[in-house]
Amino acid sequence: MMKQYAFGIDLGGTTAKVGLFTTSGALLEKWEVPTDTSNSGENILRNLANSIKKKAEEKDVPFDEIAGVGIGVPGPVREDRYVPTCANLGGWGDLDGSANLAALLDGLPVKTGNDANVAALGEIWMGTAKGCRSMVMVTLGTGVGGGVIVNGNVLCGARGAGGEIGHITVNPHEKAACGCGKHGCLEQYSSATGIVRCMKLLLEANSEPCVLRGREFAAKDVLDAARDGDKLALREVNNMADTLGFALAGISSTVDPEMFLLGGGVSRAGDILVDAVTAAFKKYAFSACVDTPIKIASLGNDAGIYGAVRLVVGSGD
Amino acid sequence: MMKQYAFGIDLGGTTAKVGLFTTSGALLEKWEVPTDTSNSGENILRNLANSIKKKAEEKDVPFDEIAGVGIGVPGPVREDRYVPTCANLGGWGDLDGSANLAALLDGLPVKTGNDANVAALGEIWMGTAKGCRSMVMVTLGTGVGGGVIVNGNVLCGARGAGGEIGHITVNPHEKAACGCGKHGCLEQYSSATGIVRCMKLLLEANSEPCVLRGREFAAKDVLDAARDGDKLALREVNNMADTLGFALAGISSTVDPEMFLLGGGVSRAGDILVDAVTAAFKKYAFSACVDTPIKIASLGNDAGIYGAVRLVVGSGD
Numbered sequence A, B: 001m002m003k004q005y006a007f008g009i010d011l012g013g014t015t016a017k018v019g020l021f022t023t024s025g026a027l028l029e030k031w032e033v034p035t036d037t038s039n040s041g042e043n044i045l046r047n048l049a050n051s052i053k054k055k056a057e058e059k060d061v062p063f064d065e066i067a068g069v070g071i072g073v074p075g076p077v078r079e080d081r082y083v084p085t086c087a088n089l090g091g092w093g094d095l096d097g098s099a100n101l102a103a104l105l106d107g108l109p110v111k112t113g114n115d116a117n118v119a120a121l122g123e124i125w126m127g128t129a130k131g132c133r134s135m136v137m138v139t140l141g142t143g144v145g146g147g148v149i150v151n152g153n154v155l156c157g158a159r160g161a162g163g164e165i166g167h168i169t170v171n172p173h174e175k176a177a178c179g180c181g182k183h184g185c186l187e188q189y190s191s192a193t194g195i196v197r198c199m200k201l202l203l204e205a206n207s208e209p210c211v212l213r214g215r216e217f218a219a220k221d222v223l224d225a226a227r228d229g230d231k232l233a234l235r236e237v238n239n240m241a242d243t244l245g246f247a248l249a250g251i252s253s254t255v256d257p258e259m260f261l262l263g264g265g266v267s268r269a270g271d272i273l274v275d276a277v278t279a280a281f282k283k284y285a286f287s288a289c290v291d292t293p294i295k296i297a298s299l300g301n302d303a304g305i306y307g308a309v310r311l312v313v314g315s316g317d
Helices: A044-058 A097-104 A115-126 A192-205 A219-227 A231-252 A265-269 A271-284 A300-313 B044-058 B097-104 B115-126 B192-205 B219-227 B231-252 B265-269 B271-284 B300-313
Strands: A005-011 A015-022 A027-034 A066-073 A110-114 A135-140 A144-150 A259-263 A294-296 B005-011 B015-022 B027-034 B066-073 B110-114 B135-140 B144-150 B259-263 B294-296
Touching: A005 A044, A005 A115, A005 A300, A015 A044, A015 A300, A027 A044, A027 A300, A044 A066, A044 A097, A066 A097, A066 A115, A066 A300, A097 A110, A110 A115, A110 A300, A115 A135, A115 A144, A115 A259, A115 A300, A135 A231, A135 A265, A192 A219, A192 A231, A192 A265, A219 A231, A219 A265, A219 A271, A231 A259, A231 A271, A231 B231, A259 A265, A259 A271, A265 A271, A271 A294, B005 B044, B005 B115, B005 B300, B015 B044, B015 B300, B027 B044, B027 B300, B044 B066, B044 B097, B066 B097, B066 B115, B066 B300, B097 B110, B110 B115, B110 B300, B115 B135, B115 B144, B115 B259, B115 B300, B135 B231, B135 B265, B192 B219, B192 B231, B192 B265, B219 B231, B219 B265, B219 B271, B231 B259, B231 B271, B259 B265, B259 B271, B265 B271, B271 B294
Parallel strands: A005 A066, A066 A110, A135 A259, A259 A294, B005 B066, B066 B110, B135 B259, B259 B294
Antiparallel strands: A005 A015, A015 A027, A135 A144, B005 B015, B015 B027, B135 B144
16 A cells, blocks of 8 residues: 655755655645754754644654655755755755655655756656656756656766766856856856846846846846846846757757756746747757757745655656 | 576677677677668568577577577667667667667677676776776777766666767867767867868968878878977867866766776877876866776777677676
């Protein structure tokens, strides 16, 4: 008999999102636990374990009806083991986090994954890509994250770098450095930060009128201005989409996923982004792949807790 | 009890290479069968079946000791099914080639794969990548083929385009067209044909002395001249390696394989190629992946028959 419940955790630098789910994927309740990054994060796992125990008691969920706890962490993960350390968690790392959290939870099964990979797993389980066997998700936020799903499972990679799509070099001639130390990473053009950076360069290099000139702006403002017909903003959105479409085309000639999903804050731009990225993708993609759909992810900030549960509930087929 | 024997076929446009193997991977005998491409290749499967039956009889191999027959074909393959048609086989295609060949072989298990993918499978089973769980192989021949192995299995892709590495766009500004119709594919720079094409362009654009000037040459001549210290030929080899290293770096940020293998005729250049590609790769790769080994494949023209057997013998662990 399959157990009835599972917990999913999306561990972030400020808070952890936690969800109580049925094992068939219904989200019953979600809440947040502050992430205590003091003393290299020594309290992180204990706080999470206590919160889960308290919620189980409150909801009359018996421990022997809990299939397990999945957790997505903001760092590279090989198979079920952490690779230390998570830069955003006060340097916290854990070479065997699954076992340590399991010990705090009376031996419940625990599985760990990289947060971007786990979000992709959530989307293929219960989001836009539901029913697909393979999918590549690109999360366009402050940085650019990614998750590659093959045969229903996360492709972690030999060094935990599977799906590190933001650090594909797309421009070998770039002079500015990426946060990773390289030059010309996708993230430098397609993240929210990258869009603002490139828009500023466009404004400097051109004297054309633009509603963004002379004021502070965010990535959303660039996308909104482009949608409202601002020519220079539209040029930046097309440049950004061209770079992203170029990278996705290369990925399609390597793993050939059923579909691509765009997630993260920048993806809220919707059609204007999808249409521009799709047009660029078709230009650069191998003939067999030109019609691969590119869609917006649907689970938003909950993708991580869905995917974390999927880690422990398994492929179910 | 595991059966003792298996056959592997590498179906090419002129001949099919066929091998009789033990199921533990020892090659007992190999031979060739001419590929009859007349009448859209209607005799191809029958000729192969007859050759295998004859060999089994000659070698006293009982049919109930044959685990199966694997076959690599020069066209895209989704899972175990062909996607018609194979351009190099007189337009031959077969929507269910596995079943048709099996019927001609008294119901022996038959599995089909794309030839480049199957060669990669051979190398990870019994070649340079033996013992790896993941690997990406790039075959540098007349064109550029590829095979992606994840968790010991071929990544076919949703449209049979997994591992179509030769058609990753690496230069969005290229004016010359690739055979596939796109512009700027890896194959246009890193295949034997591409090396000759780019060397000719270098000779046209530069008046420097070069041992290749004023005569016909092949890719091997360019690599030999570079090894002998010819400056212009060395520049071409470095350009070619830079482009290939750039593409492999992008692949490593997507699937993060344990190693890369270079195969095909161009790979016979050996160290001069490996060293230049490795240097370029390190420049473009994500920090976690910079030390991913890049090596020369070891099975040569036999990789295809080894991998074909692996299709039917399974992962064995």
